[in-house]
Amino acid sequence: MYFAEDNLIAIRAMYRCFVLDDEKYAADIMVSFIQKVPSLTVVESSGNVFSAIDKIIQGEVDLLFLDIQMPDLSGIDVLKIIGSRCKVILTTAYPDYALEGFEYDVVDYLMKPIAFDRFLRAVEKAQRQDIPVQPDKQEEAFLMLKGDRKHKYHKVFLEDIYYIESLRNYVKFVTAKGNVISYQNLAMLSESLPSPLFFRIHRSFIISTKHLSIVEGNRANIAGTFIPIGESYKKMFFDYLERGIINR
The missing domain is CATH 2.40.50.1020 (LytTr DNA-binding domain)
Structure with a gap:
């Protein structure tokens, strides 16, 4: 069993991703990152929290890239609603919410602007959680x-x-x-x-x-x-x- 990072051997899982961000520019960057990774696919990219919640509850999302500050519901509100139905990586320009996010067992916390290598490390961390270890x-x-x-x-x-x-x-x-x-x-x-x-x-x-x-x-x-x-x-x-x- 191996863990990935430079000289460590990677293990990857396939994930259906939802990018929830009301800033189109930021969402488009995240989508471009996802499209570069063969083990990831985009289900939807939008600022519609209700669409995201519905798809997550229906079991159509494996990994949610979640912005914190949005007009209808905050990212923290979304975390409270969806519980543990999918993995979550927070994306935000504000570091103040990091600790609160981890209280809801998020996988990682990405600070904008997000570099591609940092994005990859967060995804690998999410995938690594699915490796069964008795x-x-x-x-x-x-x-x-x-x-x-x-x-x-x-x-x-x-x-x-x-x-x-x-x-x-x-x-x-x-x-x-x-x-x-x-x-x-x-x-x-x-x-x-x-x-x-x-x-x-x-x-x-x-x-x-x-x-x-x-x-x-x-x-x-x-x-x-x-x-x-x-x-x-x-x-x-x-x-x-x-x-x-x-x-x-």
């Missing part, structure tokens, strides 16, 4: 990481990862079986690793919530090592802890 088979999920030489790869099981630390152009995977240095970008990894199994709590650290034992002040203890919790990541991390999301 609780007793979690150890079978793994990454193949580029090593320090050409054609050299390290196989690292997700189950074994304690935390990941940024080392400028490289990252260090600290695992139960030793450390692995790989040419990676921490921000890209944060987007590609399955959530909430992995959580970025600092600009230099991603932790495995499976191995989280204690949170004390501004530190999280992972397998006996205290990792700092960055100020800009603190609120969302503690919100996740308080809602028990890491225990799902």
